[in-house]
Structure formats: structure tokens, C-alpha cells
Amino acid sequence: MNTSILILIVMTAIGLCFGLILAFGNKKLAIEMNPLIHIVEDALPKGQCGACGYAGCLAYAEAVVLDPDVPPNMCIPGKEKVAKIVAELTGKTAEAVEPRIAQVKCAGSHAKAVINYNYDGVQDCVAANLLLGGPKSCKYGCLGLATCVKNCPFDAMTMSPDGLPVIDPNKCTGCGKCETVCPRHVISMLNLKAHVRVNCNSKDKGPVAKKACTVACIGCSRCAKDCQYGAIKIENNLAVVDTHVCLEKCDNATCLAKCPTGAIKPAVFGIVPGTEGQESIDAICKVCAPEAKTTPPPAM
Structure with a gap:
């Protein structure tokens, strides 16, 4: 018999043998999934x-x-x-889930934030942040290179011409993926019914923050002092709003009118941070509506 044919027969027999063994083992050791x-x-x-x-x-x-x-x-x-x-x-009990949406804690657009140098590297926020902390003078602000947009699994984010992300309230699920990929921690989750939000993430002292961005929170405490419910506190030179206290007690958000830089704005979703119009401020100050506000007002 030809040697090549013999080898072929032997290899086929070995293959069949191993195939039968694997089939038997798969059947015996299989784990049934519920x-x-x-x-x-x-x-x-x-x-x-x-x-x-x-x-x-x-x-x-x-x-x-x-x-x-x-x-x-x-x-x-x-x-x-x-x-x-x-x-x-x-067969379990589901407790209520608080509706939430991503918010960009930065209104430092190209026109409002100071740029230290022209960045021409990889168009990714993580990469830019590794190069001297990115091109923006503010080391806490949005770098505007769309890393969050590219990683949103629900296509709920776009980049504005001003270099800031815009969240679509009709698509955002509040999953938090954008929050985890942002190297500056500029994005956080906000209650969908929130009255106000702080469009700043800077922890620098007032003069430094204002020099880097014209709409930065300068930690002046005016909003905190004016809030009779204690919903606003200054932490690390930055105003922080307790949304739950604000929702439960506030019916006249005077903090909006007191902010000298406009860092605190109505929680209007679906627009570029910082472009909330005076009409929205007047409406919130008059009555803090508990429903989410998604209609873009005229920009100031």
C-alpha cells in the first residue's frame, strides 16, 4: 500500500477517535444555562x-x-x-431608579477659555492631557477632543463648534460611560429634574480660575450665602449644589442672579453649556419647575 495513503488513513482514524472523545466529553460535562x-x-x-x-x-x-x-x-x-x-x-422587587443625565461641568469654549498652545497631536483627550496637561490654561476644563463622544454607546453626544460636548436628553441614558473615559472628570451624572447646575470644574482659587476662563467659578461664596436652604457649598474653591435639597425645598433660585461670572446656570439640557438664556434664568427664579427643561432658549 502506498505510504501516503496509509498515513492519510491513520490520521483520519486518529481524528475520528479524538472527535468521538470530545463529543462524549462535551455531552457529559456540559453545563446547562438557565x-x-x-x-x-x-x-x-x-x-x-x-x-x-x-x-x-x-x-x-x-x-x-x-x-x-x-x-x-x-x-x-x-x-x-x-x-x-x-x-x-x-420575582424580585424593583425600587425606583432616579432619572439622570450626563452634564458637562465646563462652559470654557474656544472664546471663553485661554489656550496656552496649539495642540496638533492625536485627537483624543487622554493623549492631549498627557502633554503638559493639554492646551487649555485651565487644567480642570474640557479639552474638547471628543473622547466622550466617541465612547458614548447610545450616540447621545455631539461636539459643538465651540469645542464643548452637547448631550441629547432624548438619547442619554445616564449610563456613565462618558464620565469614566474623561481624563479631567469634567462629566458627571445629574438628576434629570435638577433646577440648576454649575458649569465649571475648576479647583483653582478665584483669581487663577478667572484668568484661565472668563466663566469660571471663582469660589466667592455668594451663591452659598444667598441659598437659605444650604443646598450650595464651596468645596475646593468650587460651588457644589446638593440637587436633592434644591429639588425638595427651593422655589426661588436666587443663586442664579448672584453669580458674578455666570458659572451657575439653569439645568437646561440639549444645549452648549453656558449658553442658557436670560429667559431661562427668569423662569427658574420665578418658579423652580420640577420637570426637566429641554427646550433650548436663545443664547445670551
Whole structure:
């Protein structure tokens, strides 16, 4: 018999042998997955954002089905609707999920922020931040290179011509992905019903912050002193608003009128930070409406 044919027969026999062994082992050692896991996964938005704390939707579905201690409301993008579905499927109780949206804590556009040098490197905020802290004089402001926009799993962010991200309130799920990729920590999650927000992230002292950006918070404490409910505090030279206190108690946001640089603005979503118009300020000062405000007012 030809040697090559003999080799072919032997190799085929060995292959069949190993194939049968693997098939037998696969059948005997197979781990059956609870079919409910895939049903729960199908109910999730499939953003794979990791906001739930698990490595993707399948991982969370498996955890919420198999672990009685994992709550059904951990899918932030799915909000209350998905939480109720997951709760019904798993027989658990879903607590209310606070609606939230991404906010850019910076109004330092090209026209308002001082630029130290022209950056011509990789168009990525993380890369620019490694080069002397980026081109902006303010070391806490938005670098405007769209890293957050590129990483948004729900296509809810765009870059404005002014070099600042704009969040679409109709698409943003509050998953927090943009918050995690920003090297300056300029983005944070804000309650969707918030009255006011601080469009600044600078921790520098007043004179330094104002020199770097004309609309920076200078930590003057006027807003904090004027707020009779104690909803605003100055931390590290920056005004910080307790949204829960503001929502529960405030019906006259006088802090907006007292800010000398305009760092505090009405929480109007869907527009470039810092372009909130006087009409919005007047409306908020008159009555703090509890509903989210998404209609862009005329720019000042």
C-alpha cells in the first residue's frame, strides 16, 4: 500500500477517535444555562456600557437571575421600564431608579477659555492631557477632543463648534460611560429634574480660575450665602449644589442672579453649556419647575 495513503488513513482514524472523545466529553460535562438568563438579557438595552457594574448585559442577566442579592434595577440605561420587566421575570422587587443625565461641568469654549498652545497631536483627550496637561490654561476644563463622544454607546453626544460636548436628553441614558473615559472628570451624572447646575470644574482659587476662563467659578461664596436652604457649598474653591435639597425645598433660585461670572446656570439640557438664556434664568427664579427643561432658549 502506498505510504501516503496509509498515513492519510491513520490520521483520519486518529481524528475520528479524538472527535468521538470530545463529543462524549462535551455531552457529559456540559453545563446547562438557565433559559431565563437569555430572556432577561433580551429585555436589556444591549449597550454593554457596564453601568450595572458587570461586564456586559449577559453578565448582569446571569447575576440577577442566579444571585438573589442582585437587584433588578441595576440597568441604568433601561431605567424604570426595564427594571420592572427584570423584576417580574426574576420575582424580585424593583425600587425606583432616579432619572439622570450626563452634564458637562465646563462652559470654557474656544472664546471663553485661554489656550496656552496649539495642540496638533492625536485627537483624543487622554493623549492631549498627557502633554503638559493639554492646551487649555485651565487644567480642570474640557479639552474638547471628543473622547466622550466617541465612547458614548447610545450616540447621545455631539461636539459643538465651540469645542464643548452637547448631550441629547432624548438619547442619554445616564449610563456613565462618558464620565469614566474623561481624563479631567469634567462629566458627571445629574438628576434629570435638577433646577440648576454649575458649569465649571475648576479647583483653582478665584483669581487663577478667572484668568484661565472668563466663566469660571471663582469660589466667592455668594451663591452659598444667598441659598437659605444650604443646598450650595464651596468645596475646593468650587460651588457644589446638593440637587436633592434644591429639588425638595427651593422655589426661588436666587443663586442664579448672584453669580458674578455666570458659572451657575439653569439645568437646561440639549444645549452648549453656558449658553442658557436670560429667559431661562427668569423662569427658574420665578418658579423652580420640577420637570426637566429641554427646550433650548436663545443664547445670551
